[in-house]
Amino acid sequence: MQPQFDSPFAVTDETPPIVEFGGVGLRYGRGPEVLHDIDLALPQGSFHFLTGSSGAGKSSLLGLMYLARRPTTGSIRMFGLEVDRLSRRRLPEVRRRIGVVFQEFRLLDHLTALDNVALPLRIAGIPEVDIRRNVTELLEWVGLGDHLRARPPTMSGGQQQRVAIARAVVANPSLLLADEPTGSVDDHSAARLMRLFEELNRMGTTIVIATHNRAIVEESGHPELRLEEGRLTLVPGSAQS
Amino acid sequence: MVFMGALALAAAMMVDAAVDRWDRGLRGSLSVQIPPGPSEAAGEEAVARVLEMLQATPGVESARALSREEVGELLEPWLGDVSQAGDLPIPRMIDVRVQPGASLAVPALEARLREVQEGIGVDDHEAWLQRLIDYANAMKVVALSVVAVIGAVGVLTVTFTTLTRMSIHRSVIDLLHLMGATDRFVAWQFQSHAFRLGLGGGILGLVPTLLCLWALQEASAELGELLIPVPTLTPTQWAVIAALPLVTGIVAMLTARYTVLFRLARMP
Ligand SMILES: Nc1ncnc2c1ncn2[C@@H]1O[C@H](COP(=O)(O)OP(=O)(O)OP(=O)(O)O)[C@@H](O)[C@H]1O
Numbered sequence A: 001m002q003p004q005f006d007s008p009f010a011v012t013d014e015t016p017p018i019v020e021f022g023g024v025g026l027r028y029g030r031g032p033e034v035l036h037d038i039d040l041a042l043p044q045g046s047f048h049f050l051t052g053s054s055g056a057g058k059s060s061l062l063g064l065m066y067l068a069r070r071p072t073t074g075s076i077r078m079f080g081l082e083v084d085r086l087s088r089r090r091l092p093e094v095r096r097r098i099g100v101v102f103q104e105f106r107l108l109d110h111l112t113a114l115d116n117v118a119l120p121l122r123i124a125g126i127p128e129v130d131i132r133r134n135v136t137e138l139l140e141w142v143g144l145g146d147h148l149r150a151r152p153p154t155m156s157g158g159q160q161q162r163v164a165i166a167r168a169v170v171a172n173p174s175l176l177l178a179d180e181p182t183g184s185v186d187d188h189s190a191a192r193l194m195r196l197f198e199e200l201n202r203m204g205t206t207i208v209i210a211t212h213n214r215a216i217v218e219e220s221g222h223p224e225l226r227l228e229e230g231r232l233t234l235v236p237g238s239a240q241s
Numbered sequence B: 001m002v003f004m005g006a007l008a009l010a011a012a013m014m015v016d017a018a019v020d021r022w023d024r025g026l027r028g029s030l031s032v033q034i035p036p037g038p039s040e041a042a043g044e045e046a047v048a049r050v051l052e053m054l055q056a057t058p059g060v061e062s063a064r065a066l067s068r069e070e071v072g073e074l075l076e077p078w079l080g081d082v083s084q085a086g087d088l089p090i091p092r093m094i095d096v097r098v099q100p101g102a103s104l105a106v107p108a109l110e111a112r113l114r115e116v117q118e119g120i121g122v123d124d125h126e127a128w129l130q131r132l133i134d135y136a137n138a139m140k141v142v143a144l145s146v147v148a149v150i151g152a153v154g155v156l157t158v159t160f161t162t163l164t165r166m167s168i169h170r171s172v173i174d175l176l177h178l179m180g181a182t183d184r185f186v187a188w189q190f191q192s193h194a195f196r197l198g199l200g201g202g203i204l205g206l207v208p209t210l211l212c213l214w215a216l217q218e219a220s221a222e223l224g225e226l227l228i229p230v231p232t233l234t235p236t237q238w239a240v241i242a243a244l245p246l247v248t249g250i251v252a253m254l255t256a257r258y259t260v261l262f263r264l265a266r267m268p
């Protein structure tokens, strides 16, 4: 189903955690500390929900994971690499292994759905023929086969969200971070998206989904990273994962 | 902006070309004036003798006496129609071409010619030519200053236009960065686009300029052969003007590039 660009993965016990936080704190400018002393390790192939009330710091935590900013204190390892120590030139290749569904989508309004989704592949320098085939296939799969040439401003919130999700997964990332990916869709579509995420996870993608949707969290049985006032607690999942 | 800059540049280059040709055109010539003699026959004889002497002078390429009609035409602006005036005594003129590279000692030549007849004058145009060239050079300085000012304003305009456009694209820059694009990749997206916009804008400004210059040349060509050569542009100068859009393109490109790189440098 998914376009394959990476070499096949292998889950072994020695594989380092995909994400590892040690005593991470974050503040914006001179503002108050938004995240306090966060310790966290996400094993390869894991599936976590990230929950917490609005303003708890979910988006901020995800932002640290996709290297949008550096933590104020503490250290972060991604894919076993100490990203704090990595030179700036090495960060793009790390970022390319991470797919992000932004809370506010961040689609480019002047590009068609096709070109929006193609962006990560163009950045990775994939040949144009392959890009077309993969992107078309993926957009059909998320139910936007009729909207390949549509531009985001002419699409509904739910359609835009699906374009954003397609763009996040098109390059077959090792880590998928989704910020409220089911926020703009009805329950039926939300369930369908969840099946997409489950399928990606089965194929080896490590997944973190920030959500307010309790029903989804409870139903899936995946473990929950719960943020309360910038502090993180891990709530084990009910499922036998 | 390109329009005004190109016109000023063209003006400066035209003046330059004109000065050069006036210089070359007039430096190679002298004129000899023979005041009217006691009789027409004496006058003709004086002219013939002077011509003879001139042709025997080393460095002289040719010497030609202007007919009474030609002299009359030259004097017409001052004296009115001389031909109507019957045998009003008018001076005779001899147009002398000097061999390229040769220089004649004007005072010595004048002294020798005065043996033929009192009051003969030799004019090598030096004095007024020099004043004309000084004047033209001053004009050139003015035109070049205008070019410099317009050029500076143009560069700033293109820079600020590009900066404004880039601020709209800030979110795109950030997004590409977060998706793992290298700084080079992101900069390239914007600088190639900015170059095309700058080039396009430059070409838009250039079209009316070229039309203006072309019209100017056509108009001056109609004036025909004058004493003063008509200012024109050489192919190289045309090329310089035609290359102006390239300058606007490059300025826009560099602005975009450094804006992007500056923005990117603020992100990890
Ligand atoms: N760019 C920023 N600059 C300054 N403060 C910020 C910035 N982004 C977030 N914050 C602050 O950090 C805190 C956590 O915000 P964050 O967006 O991470 O919360 P969230 O859990 O994602 O909320 P929501 O559920 O509403 O999306 C908030 O108090 C917010 O005001």
Ligand SMILES: [Mg+2]
Pocket (backbone or CB within 6 Å): A058, A059, A060, A103, A179
């Ligand atoms: Mg958020």
